[in-house]
Amino acid sequence: MKIDVLTLFPEMFTGVFNDSILKRAQASGAVELNTVNFREFSENKHKKVDDYPYGGGAGMLLTAQPIFDAVESVCQAGETKPRIILMCPQGERFTQSKAEELSKEEHLIFICGHYEGFDERIREYLVTDELSLGDYVLTGGELAAMVMTDAVVRLLPDVLGKQESHEDDSFSTGLLEFPQYTRPVDFRGMVVPEVLISGNHKRIEQWRHEQSLYRTYQRRPDLLESRSLTEKEKQLIDQFKALKND
Structure with missing residues (x-):
C-alpha cells in the first residue's frame, strides 16, 4: 500500500x-x-x-x-x-x-x-x-x-505478525473485546478467571464471546442494535438485563 x-x-x-x-x-x-x-x-x-x-x-x-x-x-x-x-x-x-x-x-x-x-x-x-x-x-x-x-x-497482512492480533479487536467483530489477563494467576488476591487456565479451548472461546457480549451490553449497547443476534445471544442479553434489574 x-x-x-x-x-x-x-x-x-x-x-x-x-x-x-x-x-x-x-x-x-x-x-x-x-x-x-x-x-x-x-x-x-x-x-x-x-x-x-x-x-x-x-x-x-x-x-x-x-x-x-x-x-x-x-x-x-x-x-x-x-x-x-x-x-x-x-x-x-x-x-x-x-x-x-x-x-x-x-x-x-x-x-x-x-x-x-x-x-x-x-x-x-x-x-x-x-x-x-x-x-x-x-x-x-x-x-x-x-x-x-x-x-x-496495522490491518495490512503480516504487519502485526499474526492475523489473530487484530481479528478480536474491539469493533472488528461488532462487539467490544473480551477481558484479558497475563501472569501471575494471583496478583494481590486478584485472581484470573478459572476458565482461562483450564486448558479447555472450547470453554475459553465460549467465555470470551459471552464476556464480549456482556461488555458491549454494558458500555456500548448501541452496537447491539445493528447486530444480527443469535438466539443464544438474545438469551444471554435477557440474563444480563435480569441481573441489572436485581
Missing part, C-alpha cells in the same frame, strides 16, 4: 511515521508513507494557499489549485483512481469497518485541512471520501490523518 498525506505541516508526522508499528510496516515493505507539503504547489508568488470566501464570512479557505496539483503529482500514470480522503468534521464517522475497507486499497491520499475550510470544488470534484474522527473540530486534519493511517496500516 502507498499512503500520501497532503499537509501544510509535514514535520508533525516525523515521530509518528518513524516509530513503532508504522516504522516496522515501512521497513518490511508493507506500506510506503509520504508527506507532501501542498504549499510547494501554489502558483501564487508568495506561496499562499488560502483566500477570502466569496460572499464574505469569517476566516480563510484553502484554495483549489495547490491541492488539485498536489494530488495529481502523487497519482501514478495508469493507476486506478486512489481513494482521496478529505479530513472534515462534516464527514462520515471513521470506524473500524471503514479502516478494514481502506486497508484493501492500494493507494490512499489524505488531505489535511486548515483555516476555516476548503474551496467546495475540492470536496465536489476531487475527493472520494470525507471522514471525521468524531463530533468535534480540530485545528487541522493532521491528527486525524495520523490516527486513520495507524488504524489502516
